[in-house]
Structures are given as structure tokens and as C-alpha cells.
Amino acid sequence: MLHLLNLLAAISLLVWGTHIVRTGVLRVFGESLRQVLAKSFSNRLNAMVAGIGVTSVVQSSTATCLIVASFVGKGIVSTTAALAVMLGADVGSSLMAVVFSFDLSWVSPLLIFVGVVTFVSQQDTGAGRVGRILIGLGLITLALHLIVDATRPLTQSPAVRALLVALPSDILLDIVVGAVLTVLSYSSLAIVLLTATLAASGLVPTGVALGLVLGANVGSGVLAMLATGRASAQVRRLPVGNFLFKAAGALAAIPLLGQAHILLQEFVGDVHQQVVIFHLGFNIVIAAVFIGLTGFVARITEKLLPTRAVGAGTERPRHLDPSALATPSLAISCAAREALHQADVVETMLRGIMPIIRNNDVALAEQLRQMDDTVDELYTAIKFYLTQISREALSERESRRWTDIVSFTINMEQIGDIIERVIQDVEDKKIRKNRSFSDAGMAEIAALHERLMANLRLGMSVFLDGHARDAKKLLEEKARFRDMEHEYAASHIARLRENTAQSIETSSLHLDLISDLKRINSHICSIAYPILESAGALSKTRIRQSRFAALPPEME
Incomplete structure (x- = not known):
């Protein structure tokens, strides 16, 4: 039981190490990775090379698939070019399996030591984030050695051997x-390395x-489809097309496994190397x-997943791409677009x-009140x-x-609530009572409204x-x-003293209206606080903590 627990712990450490490297690389190079991918789609060969390079760094073809799939969803790249990237991404992932298959026992303690020292001493800098990556790489190599140690006693167990007898058939x-x-480990790289060690x-x-290696390749395709299931x-289309490649390749490889095994035994002596070389060759x-x-498969996916026409008036979330969550820098951009x-x-x-x-x-009033529900939902x-x-x-700038x-969306939500109350007051105190503003009063409200629209656009x-x-x-503009x-x-008030009838009738509504417009303007101006604070240009008499910038203006 203890040996099994040690094996499970070593596998968990392997998966965790790949997660640390992946998140660390995305934090350091996230935007650069997006730029490399976006600029490398001129032809299929370049796209495939880009996929190899990025996945070799990220160590996850699934992560690369989610990044590129989000580009496809936004129309930045065609499905054909994206499929070429994924072919390269799978090669890049298998190359990393080959690298980690070598004897790196001396590297693990070195990477962990250097990584921890760098991360602890310079945690909030670029060097500190690189140290985090080194820690992850060290944990991967350490986990592989722990897996070897944990499986050695298990190989002597008759019960375990009997359990595996049925598999070769x-x-x-x-x-x-x-x-x-x-799928369970969320890492095909970890499963291939584990399989090689067990073999x-x-x-x-x-x-x-x-x-099992063929299954790991198919499983990575399933992972990407699951991650984008609600997109x-x-x-x-990209995860489905990539899965079709993997499934077709696995099916074609089944009758050739025996011959492949013979060739591997002839040219590669070490069993561990045979497994990872097979993964790379596949x-x-x-x-x-x-x-x-890729073009043919892209057309198949387009038929399988046709674009659904969306009504022009729909106001549902348009830009919150779930597949972009694997790349925080891209997800931040999606959230910003949805905020706009x-x-x-x-x-x-x-x-x-x-x-x-x-x-x-009255009809327009009802329509706009319903739009406040849309603002709340967004x-x-x-x-x-x-x-x-x-x-x-996230990098410091992305944080x-x-x-x-967050601050911007809170202010927009509160502005929507104020507008809804304004519309309700106008309907209750003016429309239903058949009252009118004086010409001077209407001109003042129009002037405030015009300035408010300009400030919102700004x-x-x-x-x-x-x-x-x-x-x-x-x-x-606030002042x-x-x-x-x-x-x-x-x-x-001066018009009230002059006994202007229209001003007397609408006095309460008029004063409430200009007060509410001022509150809306305060929320709009609050957008400037975090920007000025980040630039160090916020007056000392102003709010200094960015978390307060999200508070309602009346709480300033």
C-alpha cells in the first residue's frame, strides 16, 4: 500500500511540475506567445514550426490548442492554418518527452535550488518568474526518478503482474x-513519461x-474538446479537427504496432527510449x-460545426471565450472587450x-429598463x-x-441602475401626470446630458x-x-421664485434628475482613478489604493 501511495504521489508531482512550468511560461511569455502564433500563419509549414516552438516551451499541446482555438473563434486565423499549428504542437510535446527521458538526475536538484533561490529573492521580477519555471522543471525530473523508485517494488508483486496480463491481448x-x-491527469506528456518508466x-x-502511448495522444485530443465544449x-472546430488527426493516426497505427516494436528493438536498445521515440515518431x-x-479536414469541421446566425439585437456575452482561460493574457483581453x-x-x-x-x-422607457437587466447579466x-x-x-501589468x-464593470453596472431609476421617475412624475419642463429647464437637462454622453465616450x-x-x-470633467x-x-430655484408654473410642477423631478446625472458622471470619472494611480499621477488628496477605485463615487 505504501509503494502504491508513493507512486501516486510521484505521478501527482509530475503533473504539478508540468502545471508550474506551463503557468510560469505563460506568465513570462504569454503575450509574446500570442504574437508569435499570430504572425506565423503565413503558410502551413511556418504555422507547424510555430506550433513546435510554442509547445516545446509551454509543454502542453492542449494549452496551445486552446490558445489557437480562441484565435480561430475571433477570426484572426483560419481553421486550416490552426490545424497546421496543432500538428506542430503535437511534435513539440513529443520532443519534450524525449528530452525528459534522458538521465537528468543531477539536473533536478540544481534546477530546484537555483529556481527557489531566484524565486524567493526576486519574486516580483522577471527573474523571479523564470525561477518559478526552473522549479517546475526540477520537479518534473525529480518526479520521474520517484516514479522509477516507486514502481521497482511493484514489479515484484504477483498480483500486479496478474492484473496486467489481460492488457496485451x-x-x-x-x-x-x-x-x-x-484526461484524468490533464497531461499527455506526464502519461507518456509514466508509461515509459513503467515499461x-x-x-x-x-x-x-x-x-498506451497511442491512447495518450487520443486523450490529449479529447481534453481539448472537453475544454472547449461550451465555446x-x-x-x-480546431479541437475536433485535431482529434480527427489523432484518432485516424491511432487507428492506422494499430496494425503496424508489431512491426514498429521490432524496429524499435533493433535500433533502440533501452526500453524507456523505445517508448518515447515511438511517441515522437508517431x-x-x-x-x-x-x-x-488540413484544408480538407477544416472543411469537414465546418460542416460538422456550422456557424449559427446570431440576431443583431442580441446582447448576450460575446467575447468571454472559455478556451482563452488557459492563456491568462488572452483571457484578460476577452474580459476587456466584453466590458466595452x-x-x-x-x-x-x-x-x-x-x-x-x-x-x-413609454415604449422606449420599458425597453431601456429591460436593458438594465442585460447590463447586470453582463x-x-x-x-x-x-x-x-x-x-x-498574470504579470504585474495584467494584474x-x-x-x-473589475472597477470599470462595477461602475457601468451602477450607472445602469441609476438610469433605470431615472427612467422610472420620469415615467411616474412626468409622463403619467402629463407634466412638462420649462424651456429653460429642458435646455439645462439637455446640456448636462450632452456633456454626460461626451464624458462616457471619453x-x-x-x-x-x-x-x-x-x-x-x-x-x-468631474469638477x-x-x-x-x-x-x-x-x-x-430662481425660476421657482418667479412662480414659473412648469418649474413648480416638475421641481422635484428636475432637481432629482440633475443630481442623478451628476452621480452618473461621478461613476464615469471613477474610470480615471486606477489609470492615474498606475501612472503615479494621482493627487495625494485622491484615493491611493486601487481597490478603492471600484467603490461607488458617493463612498469616496
Whole structure:
């Protein structure tokens, strides 16, 4: 029992080591990886080379698949080019298996020692994040040696040997077992290395090991499909196409396994090396055979997963791509785009206030009130999406952007609530009672509304670009708007003294309206706080902590 527990712990350490390396690399090179992939789709060969390079660094063909699938979903790259990238990604993953199959016993303690020292001493720097990667690499090599030590006693167990006797008789069963293990561990690299170690220890016959390797390749394709199961049809095409490559390759390899085993025994003496070389050779052959068929398979996936027409008026979340969560830098961009979508809905609501006031449009009032539900739903969706992003894989700048998006969406959600109350007040106190503002009062409200629309557009620009100059300009609008509110409130009181009938009838609504517009403007101007704080340009009399920037303006 103790030996089995040690084996499970070693396997867990292997999976955890690959996770640390993957998240560490994405944190250090995340945006660069996106740029490399985005610029490498000029032809299929370049795309395949890009897939090899990126996956060799990330150590996960599944992670590469999720990155590229999100590009396909956004129309940045065609499915044909993306499939070429995935053929290279599978070769890159198998190359890493070959690297880790060598005797690296002396490397493990060195990597862990250097990595820990670097990470602890310079945790918040680029060097510290590289140290994290070194720790992960050290844990991978250490886990492989622990697996060897843990399996050695198990090879002597008659019960274990009897359990494995049935496996060589059914290659399809071997493939299924390998695929299931890969899905459970979320790492085909870990399962291939584990299989090679077990085969070298004599616990698993080499023929069974080759079947398990085929299953690991199929399992990695299943993993990507599961990860994108709730994404759009465009996003799911790449995982499906990649799975078709792997499944077809595995089926074609079944009758050739015996001959492949003989060739490996003839040219490669070490059993461990036989397994990893077979894994590499399988993926190289798949890439060579199918690189010319990527267009054909892309058309098949397009027929299997046709694009569904989306109505122009739909306001559901458009940019929160679940497959992008594997790449935090890409997920942050998706969340920012959805936040701007939320702001567009708020802008539509704000623009509709004046037609309701001027025309007593009850139907439009009802439509805009319903849009507040959309704003709330988008806020909830964005917030939930952000919580799914791995904070440990974010750089310092991306962490600030994460906070900026939260602050922005909170302000948009609260603006939507205020607009809904404004519309309800106009309907209750003006439309139903058949009252009208005075000409002067209407002009004042229109002037405030026009300034508010301009400030909202400026706020969206500040959120998108993050320019400190525009953020300062937006913050200055807060004082200007407050002065306008005071001026117009005084003018209204003057009209009351003159016994202007319309002003008397709508006095309460008028004062509440300009007060609510001021509150909306305060929320808009709050967008500038985190931008100015990041630039070090926020006055000492202003809020200094970025977490406070998300609070409602009335709590400042």
C-alpha cells in the first residue's frame, strides 16, 4: 500500500511540475506567445514550426490548442492554418518527452535550488518568474526518478503482474486506458513519461506501452474538446479537427504496432527510449501525412460545426471565450472587450433618456429598463469569467488590468441602475401626470446630458487605451460637471421664485434628475482613478489604493 501511495504521489508531482512550468511560461511569455502564433500563419509549414516552438516551451499541446482555438473563434486565423499549428504542437510535446527521458538526475536538484533561490529573492521580477519555471522543471525530473523508485517494488508483486496480463491481448483496450489516464491527469506528456518508466521497470510490456502511448495522444485530443465544449462552433472546430488527426493516426497505427516494436528493438536498445521515440515518431508521421490535408479536414469541421446566425439585437456575452482561460493574457483581453460591450449597452440606455423626456415615449422607457437587466447579466458574466483566470499566471501589468476591468464593470453596472431609476421617475412624475419642463429647464437637462454622453465616450477611451493624459482630462470633467449642476440648480430655484408654473410642477423631478446625472458622471470619472494611480499621477488628496477605485463615487 505504501509503494502504491508513493507512486501516486510521484505521478501527482509530475503533473504539478508540468502545471508550474506551463503557468510560469505563460506568465513570462504569454503575450509574446500570442504574437508569435499570430504572425506565423503565413503558410502551413511556418504555422507547424510555430506550433513546435510554442509547445516545446509551454509543454502542453492542449494549452496551445486552446490558445489557437480562441484565435480561430475571433477570426484572426483560419481553421486550416490552426490545424497546421496543432500538428506542430503535437511534435513539440513529443520532443519534450524525449528530452525528459534522458538521465537528468543531477539536473533536478540544481534546477530546484537555483529556481527557489531566484524565486524567493526576486519574486516580483522577471527573474523571479523564470525561477518559478526552473522549479517546475526540477520537479518534473525529480518526479520521474520517484516514479522509477516507486514502481521497482511493484514489479515484484504477483498480483500486479496478474492484473496486467489481460492488457496485451487487446490493443483497443490499451488505447482507451491511455486516453482515460490522460484526461484524468490533464497531461499527455506526464502519461507518456509514466508509461515509459513503467515499461523500463518491466511493470508494463513494451507492446502495451505503445498502445498506451497511442491512447495518450487520443486523450490529449479529447481534453481539448472537453475544454472547449461550451465555446462557439468556430472555436470547437480546431479541437475536433485535431482529434480527427489523432484518432485516424491511432487507428492506422494499430496494425503496424508489431512491426514498429521490432524496429524499435533493433535500433533502440533501452526500453524507456523505445517508448518515447515511438511517441515522437508517431507525431512526426502524423504531421507529415496530414499537413497537406488540413484544408480538407477544416472543411469537414465546418460542416460538422456550422456557424449559427446570431440576431443583431442580441446582447448576450460575446467575447468571454472559455478556451482563452488557459492563456491568462488572452483571457484578460476577452474580459476587456466584453466590458466595452457592457459599456455600449449603457451608452444606448443613456442616449435614450432624452427622447423619453421630450416625447413621453413609454415604449422606449420599458425597453431601456429591460436593458438594465442585460447590463447586470453582463456584469455577472464578466465577474465570473475574471474569477476563473489564474491570478498566479498574470504579470504585474495584467494584474492591474484585471483590477481595472473589475472597477470599470462595477461602475457601468451602477450607472445602469441609476438610469433605470431615472427612467422610472420620469415615467411616474412626468409622463403619467402629463407634466412638462420649462424651456429653460429642458435646455439645462439637455446640456448636462450632452456633456454626460461626451464624458462616457471619453471614459470608454480611457479604459481602452489607458492614456494618463485622457484620464486627467476625464477627472477634470468631474469638477466641471459639479459646477454645472450647482449653476442649473440655482437657476431652477430662481425660476421657482418667479412662480414659473412648469418649474413648480416638475421641481422635484428636475432637481432629482440633475443630481442623478451628476452621480452618473461621478461613476464615469471613477474610470480615471486606477489609470492615474498606475501612472503615479494621482493627487495625494485622491484615493491611493486601487481597490478603492471600484467603490461607488458617493463612498469616496
